[in-house]
Structure formats: C-alpha cells, structure tokens
Amino acid sequence: MNDILVTLHSYNRYLILAALVFVLYRAYTGWLGRKPFEKADNTGSAALLGLAHLQLVIGLIQYAFTSTWTQTAFANFGAAMKDPMLRYFAVEHILAMVIAVTLIQLGRTFSKxxxxxxxxxxxxxxxxxxxxxxxxxxxxxxxxxxxxxxx
Ligand code: HEM
Incomplete structure (x- = not known):
C-alpha cells in the first residue's frame, strides 16, 4: 500500500511541476502583455489545483497511516526532531506543502x-x-x- 502511494505521490510531483510552469508562463505573459484571460488559462489553473489536491490527499494518508518516516517519527517525536530526515517528513514537508497548496487555491479563487x-x-x-x-x-x-x- 505504501509503495503504491509513494509511487503516485512521487510521479504526481512531476505533473504538478509541469502544471506550475504552464500556469505561470501563461499568467505572466497574460499579465505583462495585457492579454485576454482564455479558456486555456482557466483549464491550466483548474488542472493545477486538482493535481495539488490529489497530492494533498495522498500525502495526508501517507502522513497519518503508511509512511515509515512519519510512523518512526511519531513513535518518539522528541528524538525525531533531532534527526533531519524524520523532522523533515514529520514537520517541514507537510507544513510547507499545505501552505503551498493553500496558495495555489487562493490564486485560483482570487483570479476567478x-x-x-x-x-x-x-x-x-x-x-x-x-x-x-x-x-x-x-x-x-x-x-x-x-x-x-x-x-
Ligand atoms: C505540492 C505538494 C507536494 C509535493 C510536490 C510533494 C512531493 C513529495 C516527494 C517528491 C516525496 C518523495 C517521494 C519519493 O521518495 O519518491 C514526498 C514524500 C512524502 N510526502 Fe509529499 N509532497 C507534497 C505534499 C505533501 C503533503 C501535503 C503531505 C502530507 C499531508 C505529504 C506527505 C509526504 C510524506 C509522508 C512523504 C514520505 C513518504 C514515504 O516515503 O514514506 N506530501 N512528497
């Protein structure tokens, strides 16, 4: 189960990175070139948000139930804070990524x-x-x- 989730989470990262580049290219050229907001702009932003939400759901399942990183960290949280990789997955990765997904959501909401x-x-x-x-x-x-x- 964890293997499947790690594989999905891992490959989805590339889709998210590609969608980020696509959305940003169109957003900056559209903003600075004062172009109309077209269907491709809306579709790109919707796809990015969908992929980000999928990543969030997979990540939360890994975080709470399957990841050996987080399960090891939760077994002794104090000790985990002194281990850079355990601290990364138990605290830093989830915190940073939840903020990033929230920003993607806000960008789409305010743009709409x-x-x-x-x-x-x-x-x-x-x-x-x-x-x-x-x-x-x-x-x-x-x-x-x-x-x-x-x-
Ligand atoms: C845009 C958002 C995110 C990206 C791009 C991302 C990317 C990644 C990548 C590249 C890995 C390493 C995969 C590998 O070793 O092959 C990873 C692992 C992990 N991520 Fe994320 N992540 C995101 C959001 C999240 C969120 C929101 C959570 C938790 C709620 C989360 C929880 C985890 C966990 C627990 C692992 C370790 C899995 C394991 O090896 O046991 N991720 N993530």
Whole structure:
C-alpha cells in the first residue's frame, strides 16, 4: 500500500511541476502583455489545483497511516526532531506543502473573483509564484526535486 502511494505521490510531483510552469508562463505573459484571460488559462489553473489536491490527499494518508518516516517519527517525536530526515517528513514537508497548496487555491479563487482579465492573470501569477518557490525550495532541500528516497 505504501509503495503504491509513494509511487503516485512521487510521479504526481512531476505533473504538478509541469502544471506550475504552464500556469505561470501563461499568467505572466497574460499579465505583462495585457492579454485576454482564455479558456486555456482557466483549464491550466483548474488542472493545477486538482493535481495539488490529489497530492494533498495522498500525502495526508501517507502522513497519518503508511509512511515509515512519519510512523518512526511519531513513535518518539522528541528524538525525531533531532534527526533531519524524520523532522523533515514529520514537520517541514507537510507544513510547507499545505501552505503551498493553500496558495495555489487562493490564486485560483482570487483570479476567478477578479472582473478584469489582467487582474485575473496577476492574481494567478503572484500566488502561484510563491507556491512554486515553496515547493521547489522544500523539495530541493532534500534532493527530492527530481530524485527519490527509494533505492
Ligand atoms: C505540492 C505538494 C507536494 C509535493 C510536490 C510533494 C512531493 C513529495 C516527494 C517528491 C516525496 C518523495 C517521494 C519519493 O521518495 O519518491 C514526498 C514524500 C512524502 N510526502 Fe509529499 N509532497 C507534497 C505534499 C505533501 C503533503 C501535503 C503531505 C502530507 C499531508 C505529504 C506527505 C509526504 C510524506 C509522508 C512523504 C514520505 C513518504 C514515504 O516515503 O514514506 N506530501 N512528497
């Protein structure tokens, strides 16, 4: 079970990274070039949010039930805080990623509420950029941007 979830969570990261690049490219060129907010902009942002929510659900199941990292950490939380990898998965990864998914959600919500097309692009660009920095920074910190902890 854990293997399946880790595989899904691991591959979904690449879909999320690709969706982030797609949404940000369209948001910045749309904002700075004052282009209309098109169907592809909305579809890209909806796809990114869907993938982020899927990652959140898989991550929460791993975190609460299946991950050997978190189960080991929960067995002795005090000791886990002194181990960089256990602390990463028990505290840092979940905290940073929940913030990032919230920012992706806020970017889409505020973009949808905006009445002006440039403003729609701008909201998506700003919130999604911060989410990208958090996701890339948190993963790169442990070599997980393009890597895996599995052998
Ligand atoms: C955009 C959001 C996220 C991304 C891009 C992401 C990415 C990753 C990556 C790349 C790994 C390593 C997978 C591997 O070793 O092959 C991982 C592991 C993990 N993630 Fe996430 N994650 C995200 C959100 C979350 C959230 C919200 C949670 C918890 C609620 C979570 C919980 C975990 C856990 C527990 C593991 C360790 C799994 C294990 O090896 O036992 N992740 N994540």
């Amino acid at each position: 509420k905006a009445t002006d097309d440039t403003e729609k692009h701008r909201k998506l660009a700003i919130y999604t950029s911060i989410a990208l920095v958090i996701i890339v920074g948190t993963l790169a910190q442990k070599g997980l941007l393009f890597g895996s902890l599995r052998q």
